[in-house]
Amino acid sequence: MSRTVAVVGASLAGLSAARALREQCYDGRIVVIGDEAHAPYDRPPLSKEFLARRASLDDIALGAPDDADLGLEWRLGTTAVGLDRLSHSVLLADGSEVRADGVVLATGARARRLSGSEGLGGVHVLRSLDDAVALREDLAAAGRLVVIGAGFIGAEVASTARTLGLEVTVIESQPVPLAGPLGADMGAVCAQLHADHGTRLLVGTGVAGLVGTGRVEAVELTDGTRLPADVVVVGIGAIPNIEWLADSGVALGNGVLTDARCATNVPGVVAVGDCAAAWSATRERHVRIEHWTHALEQPATAVATLLGTDRPTPTPVPYFWSDQYGARIQFAGSRREDDVVRVLEGSCADRSFLAVYERHGHPVAVLGMNQPRLFTRWRRQLRAAVLTHS
């Protein structure tokens, strides 16, 4: 009987794992389990082109014409509810199970919701295609949007809503948006984009609650201010989908804990993408990375681990991008709070610049706004530097 690998999760990380299995010459059975009914699609456009109706479902499909050659067995619209660590069986919500020799955990993350918003109409999160379709329909009939959280999702939704003609207010609990990923100085520069394009940004302000019966009417702030809202989008981060593994014996923390090569504590079980927290030698802790490029590239390592193939442990340079108000923001590297940031090209005032983060005089991260060419060069230099030093 031929071997079976079960891939639990049918988004970018899961699909990339299935492709990597074939690339690495695995010729057994591959079963891909996904809780959404949709074939794999790309999430980044959901807050941008897809939300603005400039991209269709076809445009954002992740499938490629030659994917049929992969010979995958799809179990879509099926939620995994448990894993038997001894038999490597994945238990499904419909009562069936998939017996496997190897398991790739790629169940991703879900949007964090605002407590007290359950059942209230007009309140959205944005993570899935269904979320995006619902938000898109609601925005079409709305005049005032309030976005809770000025992170990348919040900023992108605000930007898209402005192009649709809505009046937009963004609320951020921290004094400076994006200070976590970019640092306070550069976070402040990026936040200027909101004002440039007529979005009101309120910082250092908490949300006391949502007002409305049946449907949201306003957002109440902790200082008592009421912001009228036809639609509210909550963009306050994501939670890894790992609860289904609670009784599996797989070690969990802020994600499925793995070593640097994606192996969990259970032999034959690896984890990738947003649900996984891999050991980082440089940071000396498990790090869960939610970046798109990470979900694309990391599965090759996990699959090599699963198949026992010799492959060097990767030393990735984290990379992410965001498109807001026509500005392209790109970041690569690993930033710490005490790094020194310097603008090398362009100017923040022109919303076109390249900034480098330095530690002890060495570049460790780079941020570009509307500087794709220069950014690409710096990103490659960082990658080369990491390879040299590892």
Added chain:
Amino acid sequence: MIPVCPTTALPPGEAIRVEATEPIAVFNVDGDFYAIDDTCTHQDASLADGWLDGCAVECPLHASCFDLRTGKVSGPPAKTPVRTHKVVVQGGTVYVQPGTAADGAA
């Protein structure tokens, strides 16, 4: 034909974006000129801003790779090839012929 620039303005390893109905990116690879659609087929990014590695260009946004000679995808996430365009060098000037595939391209 659209005049692009003097050959001296596009040294080896460099690229230039040409505004046409559909923008075109022209590359100089060790003295040979290639032209392809400038916009990545994956998501909106200019390939003229990409990284040139031999006869391949890597998209600056998501690192999709395209072969400059054929327009074919040589690295994901892009799935669809870009069109190639014929390049003519005449009297020290680089020209492109939009809509005419480069010789040898599929």
